[in-house]
Amino acid sequence: MTDFIAEADRALLERNGLADFDALWAVQLEAVDEPNTSGGGWSSVFRMDLEGRGFYLKRQSNYLTRTLHSPLGEPTFAREFRNIQRYQQMGIPALEAVFFGERKVPGERRAVLLTRALDGWYDLDSLLEQWPQLTPAQQQAIVRECGLLARRVHAARQVHGCFYPKHIFLQADGAGYRAQLIDLEKTRPLLLGQRDRVKDIEPLLRRAHAWGEAEVRALLAAYLDQPMDSGLVDAWLARLNLRRNHKGAR
Incomplete structure (x- = not known):
């Protein structure tokens, strides 16, 4: 499966060994709040700082929603990532995606969404x-x-x-x-x-x-x-x- 990586941040992620799904899934960080849980799945948000730049790393497992795009269910981050891209194409000011990917492992559907922190906002x-x-x-x-x-x-x-x-x-x-x-x-x-x-x-x-x-x-x-x-x-x-x-x- 092809992951999305923003070209402006690729080198930064590569220097820190975080330019792939597995690395972002495994990196140890403090959650900014309690995980959301639904239907046996979970979704959590973490703050990540790299070389003076802030990001929010969101990870989820079996946290699914049904949409017209995926009637059998998909990670909610997949829908959010599509909407981030849609807003960017339409010129609506909104948060920016740095990385998105999803994986299927036995008994589990995982998703990772990394966005730039709105520091100064x-x-x-x-x-x-x-x-x-x-x-x-x-x-x-x-x-x-x-x-x-x-x-x-x-x-x-x-x-x-x-x-x-x-x-x-x-x-x-x-x-x-x-x-x-x-x-x-x-x-x-x-x-x-x-x-x-x-x-x-x-x-x-x-x-x-x-x-x-x-x-x-x-x-x-x-x-x-x-x-x-x-x-x-x-x-x-x-x-x-x-x-x-x-x-x-x-």
């Missing part, structure tokens, strides 16, 4: 925790960039599927911010128009507890390329609030 969750300490200009720039990011995803006819604060990473860029996404496992084509778009955005607003109506309007204004007081923003706000109230009541 901050997830929106952490920025929301310090929201009152940010300047109004910083707050406005962050909200606007989140709206523009959602617009880019949906303009490419994709649904992220987990558009949560912990999956949106931002980095200061002059007077503004840049944003990109992680966790592309649930990305799928946008098929149902506004319904899919509302469903994708609403979880972000439900979890962004530091935001009030002004921030939501600013995000929608950037997303829709409309003034904050436009009728289209009003309509979207009403629909999002309806869905948020319905989800909150469950």
Whole structure:
């Protein structure tokens, strides 16, 4: 089976003896959290630093999902890797893959996905925790960039599927911010128009507890390329609030 190795990182992996599946499967590292388990399988994430550069190494065994691509099941990292490549081809800013491979051994299906660490970037969750300490200009720039990011995803006819604060990473860029996404496992084509778009955005607003109506309007204004007081923003706000109230009541 052919493994994927990003050419920009091949020499670095080779110098450290980590340019193949078996080496990445065997390397001893500390997990960053408790493994996920499902259906007798497991999936775990590790931090790895090589020559001053940071990576996240993800390994899983018998941690499978059924998709149209693989109706009998495949490692969830295989789906995420395809989506990483799709986002790159579409120009949607997201995490970058360095290595991907999968193996079948007796009684086991293994997969490895290595991605570049987003060092110097901050997830929106952490920025929301310090929201009152940010300047109004910083707050406005962050909200606007989140709206523009959602617009880019949906303009490419994709649904992220987990558009949560912990999956949106931002980095200061002059007077503004840049944003990109992680966790592309649930990305799928946008098929149902506004319904899919509302469903994708609403979880972000439900979890962004530091935001009030002004921030939501600013995000929608950037997303829709409309003034904050436009009728289209009003309509979207009403629909999002309806869905948020319905989800909150469950």
